[in-house]
Amino acid sequence: MVNSITILSAPLVSAVNPSSMDGIVVFISVGIFIFVFLTISFHLLHETTAALLGAVTVLLVTYIGGHYNPDLRILTFDDAMGVVDWNVIFLIMGMMILMSILDETNVFKWLAFRLYSVAKGNAWAIAVSLILLTGITSAFLNDVTAILMLVPLSIQMASAIGLNPMVIVIPEVLASNIGGAATLIGDPPSTIVGSHIGISFTDYLVNMAPVAIICMIALLVINWFQYRKDYGDAKRKVSKTLTDQLASDAQISNYVTLRKALVISLLTFIGFFVADIFGQMPVGVVALSGATFLIVWVKPDIHHMLRQVNWTTLLFFIGLFIVVGGMEATGAIEWLASQVILLAGNSLDRAAVLITWVAGISSGIVANIPFTIAALPVADYLTANIPGGTESRIIYWALILGADLGGNATYLGSAPNIVAVGLLSQAGIRLSFSRFARDGVPVTVLTLIIATIYLLIRY
Amino acid sequence: MGLILCATRGGEASYRTQQAAIALAKEQGDEIIFLYIIDLSFLNKSAAPIVVNIENELDQMGRFFLLMAKERATEQGVEVRTITRKGIVQEEIINAVLDEGATQVVLGRPAGIQSAFQTSSLETFAAEIERETKAITILV
Numbered sequence: 001m002v003n004s005i006t007i008l009s010a011p012l013v014s015a016v017n018p019s020s021m022d023g024i025v026v027f028i029s030v031g032i033f034i035f036v037f038l039t040i041s042f043h044l045l046h047e048t049t050a051a052l053l054g055a056v057t058v059l060l061v062t063y064i065g066g067h068y069n070p071d072l073r074i075l076t077f078d079d080a081m082g083v084v085d086w087n088v089i090f091l092i093m094g095m096m097i098l099m100s101i102l103d104e105t106n107v108f109k110w111l112a113f114r115l116y117s118v119a120k121g122n123a124w125a126i127a128v129s130l131i132l133l134t135g136i137t138s139a140f141l142n143d144v145t146a147i148l149m150l151v152p153l154s155i156q157m158a159s160a161i162g163l164n165p166m167v168i169v170i171p172e173v174l175a176s177n178i179g180g181a182a183t184l185i186g187d188p189p190s191t192i193v194g195s196h197i198g199i200s201f202t203d204y205l206v207n208m209a210p211v212a213i214i215c216m217i218a219l220l221v222i223n224w225f226q227y228r229k230d231y232g233d234a235k236r237k238v239s240k241t242l243t244d245q246l247a248s249d250a251q252i253s254n255y256v257t258l259r260k261a262l263v264i265s266l267l268t269f270i271g272f273f274v275a276d277i278f279g280q281m282p283v284g285v286v287a288l289s290g291a292t293f294l295i296v297w298v299k300p301d302i303h304h305m306l307r308q309v310n311w312t313t314l315l316f317f318i319g320l321f322i323v324v325g326g327m328e329a330t331g332a333i334e335w336l337a338s339q340v341i342l343l344a345g346n347s348l349d350r351a352a353v354l355i356t357w358v359a360g361i362s363s364g365i366v367a368n369i370p371f372t373i374a375a376l377p378v379a380d381y382l383t384a385n386i387p388g389g390t391e392s393r394i395i396y397w398a399l400i401l402g403a404d405l406g407g408n409a410t411y412l413g414s415a416p417n418i419v420a421v422g423l424l425s426q427a428g429i430r431l432s433f434s435r436f437a438r439d440g441v442p443v444t445v446l447t448l449i450i451a452t453i454y455l456l457i458r459y
Numbered sequence: 460m461g462l463i464l465c466a467t468r469g470g471e472a473s474y475r476t477q478q479a480a481i482a483l484a485k486e487q488g489d490e491i492i493f494l495y496i497i498d499l500s501f502l503n504k505s506a507a508p509i510v511v512n513i514e515n516e517l518d519q520m521g522r523f524f525l526l527m528a529k530e531r532a533t534e535q536g537v538e539v540r541t542i543t544r545k546g547i548v549q550e551e552i553i554n555a556v557l558d559e560g561a562t563q564v565v566l567g568r569p570a571g572i573q574s575a576f577q578t579s580s581l582e583t584f585a586a587e588i589e590r591e592t593k594a595i596t597i598l599v
Contacts, residue, residue, distance in 0.1 A: 047506035092508060100510040148511035152520040159469050159527065245526050249519045308510055316506035415507035422501025426517055427524070428468025 025061075029074055029330040032057050033374065036323050041366035041412065048312040051319025051370075055080070058326040074326040083325025084318050087195040087284035092317065093309055094287025095185060098265060099145050100308040101294055105258040106251060108137060108149045113250030116157050121236035123161055124228070127168050128220060130154050134172040135179030135216050138416075139209075140269070143180040143187050147173060147416040147423070153250065155427045160242045163234040165427055170439045171223045173420045174408045178219060178447065180416075181404035182212035184272070184283060187414075188317075189363075189372040189403035193396050194283075196376050201272035201283055207397060211454040215405065215447040222443055257298055264294040317369075324373045333374070337381030348386045352398040352455050355379065359402025360448045364409025364440075372403045394459040401451040409444040411436040461489040464561035464594070466552050468495065469524035476567030477528045479599035481537050483565065490538045493528045494555050495521035497545040518543055549584055556592040564588055564596045 036054035039045045045053070058074050065072035075083065102108075115129035130150065137146035151169055158165040180187025184194040184204040194204050252258055268290030275281040295305060327333055344351035355375070362371050379399050383389035407414030410433060411421050417440075421431045465480035467473045477493070484491045497517045502509060525541035532539040542559070544551045556564055566585060585596040 046503065051506070096508050096510045099508075103511045142508060144507040144509070145511055148509065148513055148516065152516040155469065156520055156523045159524070164471065165469075239530060241526060241530060242523070245523055249523070310508045310510060313506050313508040415505055418505055419502070419507060423517075425501060426468065426498065427520065428470030428473045 023071070025072055025074060026330045026332045026335075028061055028072070029058070029327040030332050032061075033323050033327045033370075036320070037366060037370050037374075040370055046312075047367070048316040048319065051316045051323065053319075055319040055322035058322055075322065075329050079329065080322045080325065083328075084321040085192065085195050087282040088191055089314055089317060090282075090284030091185065091191060091195065091287045093314060094284065094289070094291040095142060096309050096313075097291035097305065098261070098268065098287070098294060099141050100305070101257065101298060101300065102141075102261045102265065103145070103149060104253065105255075105261060106253045107258055107262075108133075108146075109153050109250040110252050112150055112153050112157075113246060116246070121161060121234075121238065123163050123231040123234035124224070126157060126161070127171065127223070127227070127231060130157070130168055131171045131175045131220065131223065132216070135175035135182075138176040138179035139182040139186045139212070142185065143176040143414070143416045144419055146176050146179075147419050151420055151423045152426075153246075155423065156246060156249075159427070160238045160246065161234045161236070163230060165424065165429060166431060166435070167227045167230045169420055169424055170431075170436065171219060173417050174219055174440065174443050175216060176416045177404055177408045177414055178212055178215045181215075181401060182209045185287075187404045187407075188369045189407075190400050192369070192372050193376065193379075193400045193403075197393065197396050198280065199393075200276035200280070202276065207458075208400065211401065211451055214454070215450055218446050218450060219443055222446065226439065260297050261294060264290055264297065267293075320370055320373050324370075324377070327374070328377045333377040334381060337378040337385075340378060340382060341385060344382070344386070346386055348388050348392070348394060349456055351382050351386055351389075352394045352459070353452055355382070355395055355398040356402040356448060356452050356455065359399050360406030360444065360451075361409075363403045363406030364413045364444060366412070368403045368407045368414050372399065375399055375403075392459040394455055397459065398451075398455055401455070402448070405447045405451055406444060408447070409437065409440045411440070413440075461487060461562040462560060463487075463489050463491045463563045463565055464494055464552075464556055464559060465491055465528075465565040466494045466496065466548075466555075467524065467528055467567075469520070469527070472569075473524075473528075473567055474531075476565060476599055477531060479567075479597075480565040481532045481535050483563070483597070484532070484537045484539075485535060489563070490540065491532055492555075492559055492561065493525050493532075493539065493541045494552065495525050495541070495543045496548045496551045497521060497543060498548050499545070500547065514545065518545075549587075552584075553588055553591050556588060556594050561592075561594050564592075564594050566596065566598055568598050 032054050036050050039050040040047045061072055062074045112133055116126055119125035119129060134146050134150050154168050154172060155165040158168045181190055184190055184201050268286060271286040272283055275286050344354055379395045382395045389395055411417040424431045463480055463484050467477055480491055521543045529539050529541055544555055585598055588596045
């Protein structure tokens with residue numbers, strides 16, 4: 001039973017009472033989820049609109065349908081507030097504020113240009129620097145932010161040395177998804193699962209960073225074999241005018257704000273590491289504290305600052321949590337999880353491999369955020385019901401790695417991919433589905449194999 | 460002296476279009492305006508946290524591409540200006556032609572899978588430019 005998992009700090013689990021509701025209400029809750037899932041995955045509606053529509057439908061069915069037939073009650077408003085993981089919401093909000101102030105200083109572009117200068121026109125060195133910078137930035141900020149900050153400059157640098165920008169941008173995107181898996185705050189699936197199981201920032205890092213580093217090395221090796229000819233053909237000499245323009249665009253814009261932002265960011269990251277000491281302080285509290293102290297210190301226009309917070313992202317997550325919470329309340333997820341256990345034959349290793357690859361393949365085809373939120377209660381059920389699951393947490397690690405790494409297979413898999421395709425189109429380059437998959441699928445398969453081996457050896 | 464407006468982006472496919480506009484300007488003794496349009500519509504369906512000033516990032520990228528185009532034109536002795544605009548590409552090209560008083564417009568035909576446009580829609584668009592602005596539109 002889902003309620004038996006008392007060891008987890010899991011809002012999805014604790015707030016919902018899976019009563020005897022069955023029959024039509026199960027189909028309604030699953031139908032709402034499938035509608036939201038497909039409209040998000042195939043971009044039929046804005047992601048936030050789809051998630052909100054789903055959440056509102058769950059509530060309207062509960063109140064209006066439930067008025068006439070009590071069996072149609074899926075989630076009350078209080079239940080709905082209970083299933084939202086507010087730690088995730090506050091973490092994302094806090095990091096948004098920190099990132100937007102850091103972005104205004106131009107520090108990451110400055111760093112990218114320094115690396116470009118050090119490479120002295122060597123295309124392979126430039127590509128490796130940018131790929132690693134994107135991966136590391138994704139781990140410590142957020143994958144989409146890393147792509148938005150670094151890809152436009154990468155496109156310019158590639159164009160300046162006569163290199164097809166795709167040769168740098170695609171591996172950067174792949175690196176952002178791999179790097180995002182390394183920390184609790186890097187990629188939405190990492191944040192969602194990490195917060196759900198109440199793991200500390202340090203514990204997460206110790207468990208996931210090693211495999212992310214191995215996958216990053218694998219990406220660089222594949223990248224070398226795929227594009228060594230392109231790197232060799234690139235020109236080393238760039239005109240002074242273009243170099244000056246790159247340098248001018250990559251200047252630090254405000255040293256005072258930069259110093260303050262770096263100090264607060266450093267303290268926030270120290271906070272992430274030590275939060276566990278203070279009564280398992282949630283990372284959302286740390287991020288929000290950092291953001292608030294930075295606002296107090298930098299004194300930006302608060303109205304401008306709050307406009308920088310991307311409310312569509314927060315509402316998207318809130319809507320999804322409610323839709324999946326509804327499905328869990330009807331018992332649909334419990335049924336699905338029991339089928340997975342049957343398939344896994346009660347073997348933890350087999351279940352972990354199954355979750356890694358199902359999550360990996362699914363995340364390449366459909367959006368990985370709704371998939372992860374929906375798969376979490378399944379992971380709870382497997383963890384609680386397969387011997388050894390609670391101690392090793394292998395099912396959760398499998399879900400994180402599958403969802404994060406699987407998002408690399410196609411450009412539909414995760415948000416950084418879609419954003420990068422849009423940025424490339426702004427440079428006059430159409431990155432087709434098959435062209436992305438040509439690079440993405442081999443990297444995904446290899447990194448999922450690495451992840452599987454890592455999970456089986458380590459846990 | 461006429462004024463040629465060449466809408467451009469930065470991909471390799473656009474170099475051919477830029478070169479055609481430069482050759483035309485040289486032949487006719489015209490001035491060229493290279494135009495880059497920032498179109499943020501690709502962000503419209505995603506709930507990804509966009510905290511970066513992406514308009515500014517794309518403006519810098521656009522200006523960089525325009526600088527590359529300007530270098531090519533200047534090397535060939537053609538007088539050139541550059542402008543960036545923000546909005547829907549089709550609308551902004553027409554607005555730029557009207558605002559700048561361009562007499563000719565040069566647009567690149569789709570070149571392989573890397574092009575951002577489709578041939579059929581481009582031909583329809585070229586006809587629309589001529590209808591709305593009276594500027595001669597050349598697809599290269």
